[in-house]
Amino acid sequence: MMKKTLSFLTLGLLALGASAQNYTVTVKAPAGTDVVYLQNLQAQTPDSTSAANGVFTFKGEAGGKLFGMVFTKAGQNVPVVLDGAATVDLAAETATGTAENDGLTKWNQQLAAKAKVLNALMQEYMTYRQSGKEVPDTMEARVSGQYEKLMGEMAGIVKNCCTENKQAKFPAYFLASLGSQMEKADVVAIADAKPAFMDVTLLDGMRRSIEGWRRQAVGTMFTDLAMNDTTGTERKLSEFVGKGNYVLVDFWASWCGPCRMEMPHVKAAYEKYHAKGFDIVGLSFDNDRKAWVGAIKKMELPWHHLSDLKGWQSLAAATYGINSIPATLLIGPDGKIVASGLRGEELEKKLAEIYK
Numbered sequence: 001m002m003k004k005t006l007s008f009l010t011l012g013l014l015a016l017g018a019s020a021q022n023y024t025v026t027v028k029a030p031a032g033t034d035v036v037y038l039q040n041l042q043a044q045t046p047d048s049t050s051a052a053n054g055v056f057t058f059k060g061e062a063g064g065k066l067f068g069m070v071f072t073k074a075g076q077n078v079p080v081v082l083d084g085a086a087t088v089d090l091a092a093e094t095a096t097g098t099a100e101n102d103g104l105t106k107w108n109q110q111l112a113a114k115a116k117v118l119n120a121l122m123q124e125y126m127t128y129r130q131s132g133k134e135v136p137d138t139m140e141a142r143v144s145g146q147y148e149k150l151m152g153e154m155a156g157i158v159k160n161c162c163t164e165n166k167q168a169k170f171p172a173y174f175l176a177s178l179g180s181q182m183e184k185a186d187v188v189a190i191a192d193a194k195p196a197f198m199d200v201t202l203l204d205g206m207r208r209s210i211e212g213w214r215r216q217a218v219g220t221m222f223t224d225l226a227m228n229d230t231t232g233t234e235r236k237l238s239e240f241v242g243k244g245n246y247v248l249v250d251f252w253a254s255w256c257g258p259c260r261m262e263m264p265h266v267k268a269a270y271e272k273y274h275a276k277g278f279d280i281v282g283l284s285f286d287n288d289r290k291a292w293v294g295a296i297k298k299m300e301l302p303w304h305h306l307s308d309l310k311g312w313q314s315l316a317a318a319t320y321g322i323n324s325i326p327a328t329l330l331i332g333p334d335g336k337i338v339a340s341g342l343r344g345e346e347l348e349k350k351l352a353e354i355y356k
Contacts, residue, residue: 021061021062021063021064021066021082021083021084022059022060022061022062022083022084023058023059023060023061023062023082023083023084023085023086024057024058024059024084024085024086025038025057025058025059025068025070025080025082025086025087025088026055026056026057026085026086026087026088027055027056027057027058027070027087027088027089027090028055028056028087028088028089028090028091028092029051029056029072029076029090029091030074030076030090030091033051033056033072033074033090034050034051035048035049035050035072035073036048036049036051036056036070036071036072036090037070037071037072038058038068038069038070038080039068039069039071040062040065040067040068040082041065041067041068041069041173041176041202042065042067042201042202043065046071047060058070060082062082062083064201065082065201065202066081066082066083066169066172066200066201066202067079067080067081067082067172067173067202068080068081068082070088070090070095072090076090076091076093077090078090078093078094078095079095079104079108079173080095080101080104081095081098081100081101081104081169081170081173083098083100083169084097084098084100084101085097085098086098086101093105093108093109093112094109099168100168100169100170101170103165103168103170103171104170104173107157107161107170107171107174108173108174110157111154111157111158111174111178114150114153114154114157115154117150118147118150118151118154121143121146121147121150122143122147124143125139125143151181154178154181155178155181155182155183155186157174158171158174158175158177158178158179158182159182159186159190161174162174162175162190162195162197163190163193165195165197166193166195166196166197167195167196168196168197169196169197169200170197171195171197172197172198172200172202172203173202175187175190175197175203175206176202176203176205176206179206179209180209180323180324184213184216184321184340185217187206187210187213188210188213188214188217191207191210208318208321209321209323210321211321212317212318212319212320212321212322213320213321214321215319215320215321216320216321216329216337216340217337218337218338218339218340219336219337220336220337221335221336221337222237222238222241222242222249222329222331222335222336222337223319223320224236224237224238225237225315225316225319226315227283227306227307227308227314227315227316228306228307228308228309229304229305229306230292230293230296230305235304235306237249237281237283237306238335240279240281240304241281241331241335242331242333242334242335243333244277244333245277245278245279245333246277246278246279246330246331246332246333246338246351246354247278247279247280247281247330247331248266248269248278248279248280248281248328248329248330248331248342248347249280249281249283249328249329249330249331250266250280250281250282250283250326250327250328251283251285251316251317251320251322251325251326251327251328252282252283252284252285252325252326253284253285253286253292253311253325254284254286254288254291254292254294254295254296255286255291256285256325256326258325258326259325259326260295260299262326262343262344263299263301265343265344265347265348266280266301266347267299267300267301268348269347269348269351270302270303272351273351273355276355278351278355279303279304280303280304281303281304281305281306282296282301282303282304282305282306283306283307283314283316284305284306284307284309284314285307285311285312285314285316285317285322285325286307286309286311287309287310287311288309289307289309292305292307292309326343327340327341328340328341328342328343328347330342330347330350338350
């Protein structure tokens with residue numbers, strides 16, 4: 001019995017040791033820096049410290065919240081894994097000292113190079129807009145094209161990072177930052193491989209989103225939900241979907257500028273194909289009933305509309321993992337998902353194929 005008890009206690013102590021993340025972060029800051037900050041990415045307020053003999057040091061226990069950002073008021077910032085002894089060099093933009101931090105720095109430098117180009121592009125665009133001049137179509141097209149290209153390249157880097165470092169924790173930082181910009185199927189595939197970083201608490205929200213994204217997969221039967229229509233009557237999505245017609249489920253909100261800009265395309269599709277059986281169900285992320293109903297009337301949107309008026313906390317968002325709008329699902333006559341993310345010309349092209 002004593003031997004069993006000792007074995008049990010030993011296992012318990014090993015488990016405690018494995019779960020505790022004691023960290024020491026030593027920071028090298030540029031000359032003249034008086035205060036350095038460490039913000040745990042899952043905490044409300046940052047810690048700060050002044051130099052002791054020219055060295056800035058933070059110590060603590062991460063409690064499962066593994067990622068922090070070391071920064072100064074001058075704008076320097078470097079991400080760091082809060083587990084073990086790490087050294088952050090703000091001038092070199094590196095975090096070193098552990099395998100996790102070495103990996104974090106290596107892949108962050110690849111992304112930072114792309115982010116620098118992206119920031120310059122957006123600064124050029126915003127400067128032009130703030131000048132009061134109308135942005136030329138050629139510039140809009142160029143900026144939009146380069147933006148999509150750069151975001152695609154950054155998403156590719158994150159995908160490679162996650163694929164090549166399944167036993168590490170640091171990829172969670174990049175997946176939390178850029179996962180929403182990646183192809184949903186890629187993120188689901190990464191999660192299905194059960195890498196170590198998917199258990200990190202920073203990805204709690206991402207894991208919930210992934211469960212929703214699985215429900216968006218082409219060929220998957222739609223998931224029913226119930227919310228109120230504009231009269232306050234509870235209606236189910238299944239009243240409109242899976243009844244023998246193609247149905248576009250449109251996730252939107254009255255306060256969403258891009259959603260309202262997209263509505264002329266959605267209306268055109270409805271007017272062109274409704275007589276052939278095409279239908280639309282709008283699932284709104286509004287909080288204000290008056291604003292929601294007012295937008296429907298003002299834009300003359302004649303299809304079905306449902307909302308629980310809970311904004312981003314809506315049942316629609318939770319069910320389908322929606323974290324940006326506008327978003328769409330095209331559901332086939334049998335109730336199975338045909339496509340997702342169709343907008344503008346892509347929506348028209350798909351419907352033209354269906355109703356040719």
